[in-house]
Every structure is written in structure tokens, then in C-alpha cells.
Amino acid sequence: MEKKKKCPQCDIHAFFVKNEEGSRRLVYILTDGKVVAKYPEESLEGFDVAEVFCLGCSWHGSPQRLR
Numbered sequence: 001m002e003k004k005k006k007c008p009q010c011d012i013h014a015f016f017v018k019n020e021e022g023s024r025r026l027v028y029i030l031t032d033g034k035v036v037a038k039y040p041e042e043s044l045e046g047f048d049v050a051e052v053f054c055l056g057c058s059w060h061g062s063p064q065r066l067r
């Protein structure tokens, strides 16, 4: 199983990203900081992967700040 980064606040590894229209995509973040769509058939094109939002709490920020 791939290693995933965790939220610094609540310790889960489920996040989402948004696009300009406010749509969401579920993602996880690999230990190298790469943002990956949870569902492979979903494209992240047009989505801002520089800011990720935690599904479990209010944390959001750069994927590099996850642990």
C-alpha cells in the first residue's frame, strides 16, 4: 500500500481539492507531496492542488505541510 500523508490536526488522510467553480474532488496525498485523485476515473485538471482541504476537520493548506 502506498504511503499517504496525514492531516496535522486530526490524523486522517482523506482530503479534497476545489476548482474555480467550487466543485470538489476527493484526493489523497502521497509522502512525496503528490496529490492523487481518490477515484482514478476522475481528472484533477482545473483543480487547485496547491491547497488541500481535510475532510475530517477545518484544516486546509499546502500538501507539503501535511505529516
Ligand SMILES: [Zn+2]
Pocket: 007, 008, 009, 010, 011, 012, 054, 055, 056, 057, 058, 059
Ligand atoms: Zn483534519
